[in-house]
Amino acid sequence: MRRTHLRIFRDWGDVLEISQPRNLFRLAPRARKSLLFAGGIGITPILCMAEQLSQESGDFEMHYCARSEDRVAFRSRLAESSYADAVHFHFDDQDVNQKLDFESVLGEPQLDTRLYVCGPKGFMDAVLGFARDSGWPESQIHYECFEAEELVEEDSSSFDVKIASSGQTITIPAGKRVTEVLEEHGIKVPTSCSQGVCGTCLTGVLEGTPDHRDNYLTPEEQEEGKLFLPCCSRAKTPFLALDL
Numbered sequence: 001m002r003r004t005h006l007r008i009f010r011d012w013g014d015v016l017e018i019s020q021p022r023n024l025f026r027l028a029p030r031a032r033k034s035l036l037f038a039g040g041i042g043i044t045p046i047l048c049m050a051e052q053l054s055q056e057s058g059d060f061e062m063h064y065c066a067r068s069e070d071r072v073a074f075r076s077r078l079a080e081s082s083y084a085d086a087v088h089f090h091f092d093d094q095d096v097n098q099k100l101d102f103e104s105v106l107g108e109p110q111l112d113t114r115l116y117v118c119g120p121k122g123f124m125d126a127v128l129g130f131a132r133d134s135g136w137p138e139s140q141i142h143y144e145c146f147e148a149e150e151l152v153e154e155d156s157s158s159f160d161v162k163i164a165s166s167g168q169t170i171t172i173p174a175g176k177r178v179t180e181v182l183e184e185h186g187i188k189v190p191t192s193c194s195q196g197v198c199g200t201c202l203t204g205v206l207e208g209t210p211d212h213r214d215n216y217l218t219p220e221e222q223e224e225g226k227l228f229l230p231c232c233s234r235a236k237t238p239f240l241a242l243d244l
Helices: 040-055 074-078 102-106 121-133 180-185 219-224
Strands: 002-009 015-022 033-039 058-068 087-092 113-119 142-146 158-161 169-172 201-207 239-240
Touching: 033 040, 033 121, 040 113, 040 121, 040 142, 102 121, 113 121, 121 142, 158 180, 169 180
Parallel strands: 033 058, 033 113, 058 087, 113 142, 158 239
Antiparallel strands: 002 015, 158 169, 201 239
16 A cells, blocks of 8 residues: 545645555556466455456466465465466475476566566565566566565665755664654654555655665656655665655
8 A cells, every 4th residue: 555645725725735545556457468476475465356357357367376285375265266267376395397487477578468466575576576587567567565675774874864844954873764763853754564565654855865675666766766765765865855
């Protein structure tokens, strides 16, 4: 879920900004085919997509990877579904022939086909990495993370953050999160996962260049540098001005 801002204008000209969740991991309309990849507990949103596609008579196939057969969630529900033939299980502890064959499924990008991936980071890195190396365009790739890579702070240095609404400048020392330091100064930024996954703390950047360490913003958004997740990301420049 990502936070999007709605502006409500009062009669006397004031502007009130409120936050509303927006689901970015959803099915793209009018896709010719959908390829669904689930790793472990990542089956939760993928299952919903499969059921929606089945109801809409959409063309799709699901690949569900798990450590072992007894670790599979919703096994009976999937086996008894009307789309059971479209579901393929892959287990780490079984014969190599039943494991996910990236080359046969993702070896060549397919026109008007969308990829949806959800699961642990290692699983997602493998699927997304192979797809990108095979030439799948980012516009056809959709994913949602259930965990983020652990932050490495050893190479971090301090930098300053300027709060646009007050002009206050606060130093963020190495090894401390921006949200943590801001809260120490009485500035509360809403957070949820604190790992750069959910997007709850999404904040605008007015000046400076962020050092993105999140799994939420798209590569294009990170390159643009206008948004920033202060729960995990830092700065490439000595100074960041935030829209707070």
